[in-house]
Amino acid sequence: MEFCPTCGNFLQYELPHMGRPARFFCPTCPYVCHIETKVKIKRKQRLVKKEIEPIFSKDDMKNGPTTDATCPHCNFGKAVFQQLQTRSADEPMSTFYWCLNENCGRQWRED
Structure with missing residues (x-):
């Protein structure tokens, strides 16, 4: 171009x-x-894949409030959560969860 x-x-x-x-x-x-x-037209360009940084680190989540949310991966009934406004102000906040099961520890979000 x-x-x-x-x-x-x-x-x-x-x-x-x-x-x-x-x-x-x-x-x-x-x-x-x-x-x-x-004229030599260059068509290929290698893109470097960047590492995705988490929105919340594990240290942020450890000190957060707990809730009775069920983990979709292991069905454990306790999780730590944080809320963040990721979209426009008239949209609801996004809730980020971190499973408290020591064997799972996965993260998920609900918009």
Whole structure:
């Protein structure tokens, strides 16, 4: 993808015509970029996968209030919870749970 250096719009591609080389042109301003015959187009780009950081750390959850929520993974009846406003103000808060079963310890959320 190429963008116009003058106005920032997406440049359009035009095929060669009557001896004129192929070119990129801006549909809004007079900017034109002629394409040489030996242009290498790079199509692959490796993306580095970032590690996902938890919203709440285990230390945050250990000191939180407990509730009688049932873990969907192990069906244990106690969990620690935290609430956070993740969407707009007119939407309800998201509740994040952490299972207190020592063998489970999974996290889940309810919106």
